[in-house]
Amino acid sequence: MTDEKALQSPIVYVISDSIGETAEFVVRAAASQFNGGDVQVRRVPYVDSQEAIDEIVQAAQEDGAMIAFTIVIPELQQYLIEQADERNVRYVDIMGPMLTALESAYNRPPRREPGLVRKLDEDYFRRVEAIEFAVKYDDGRDPRGLLHADVVLIGVSRTSKTPLSMYLAHKRLKVANVPLVPEVEPPEELFRISHKKIIGLTIEASHLNRIRRERLKALGLTSDANYASVERIQHELEYSDRVMKRLGCTVINVSTKAVEETANMILDLIRQGRTR
Structure with a gap:
């Protein structure tokens, strides 16, 4: 008998302190590698408070979902990680590793300002x-x-x-x-x-x-x-x-x-x- 859970589309909460397009694109691109990329993306843009993070992490826990985020404000980023760890919710920091690598390449810290990609596009x-x-x-x-x-x-x-x-x-x-x-x-x-x-x-x-x-x-x-x-x-x-x-x-x-x-x-x- 096929495992019912395996048939369900994975749920990913995409969290951003901007519009969240970058994270959603990465999630869908990765999901496309798995039999057509059937994934439920629930994007939550403009997250700017710990209260909002509490609600999202709780919802992700209840749904058995994972979290993908592009939060660049350090305090909110750290709080999200702590709450996800506490509730055993899987998460992926999409921007973090690249920011760390580029910080070494540029030899200066990033601006940590939400929405800069969109501003550059506009x-x-x-x-x-x-x-x-x-x-x-x-x-x-x-x-x-x-x-x-x-x-x-x-x-x-x-x-x-x-x-x-x-x-x-x-x-x-x-x-x-x-x-x-x-x-x-x-x-x-x-x-x-x-x-x-x-x-x-x-x-x-x-x-x-x-x-x-x-x-x-x-x-x-x-x-x-x-x-x-x-x-x-x-x-x-x-x-x-x-x-x-x-x-x-x-x-x-x-x-x-x-x-x-x-x-x-x-x-x-x-x-x-x-x-x-």
């Missing part, structure tokens, strides 16, 4: 979303994006709007940028958003002249084209200055600044609440 996806946003709304392609941007960069051609947008996107900011051209009226969406979200980028005419001449050379064009003429540049800068004054936005002169320096100035403005 951070990654926010960065990807911001980069996609910057690409989609680069160079004034779709003015509707201005309404959803965290920061809007405006300025004449070659004031580093696109590199700045991408740099800030890696800081998880949704950035749109709009070129200011005298012959083209700025999009009306620009005047519907808070002036605090707009950063005007300006530059010295002589500096812009050098940049544009080099750009023309790189494209195999003559450097005396209207695009790089001092008169044209002066006209564009005067126009952009008028637009920025109409908007009442913050203006940064990027003449001698690296992209990183300008980006840090913008990040400082955000931290001060001056772009919200």
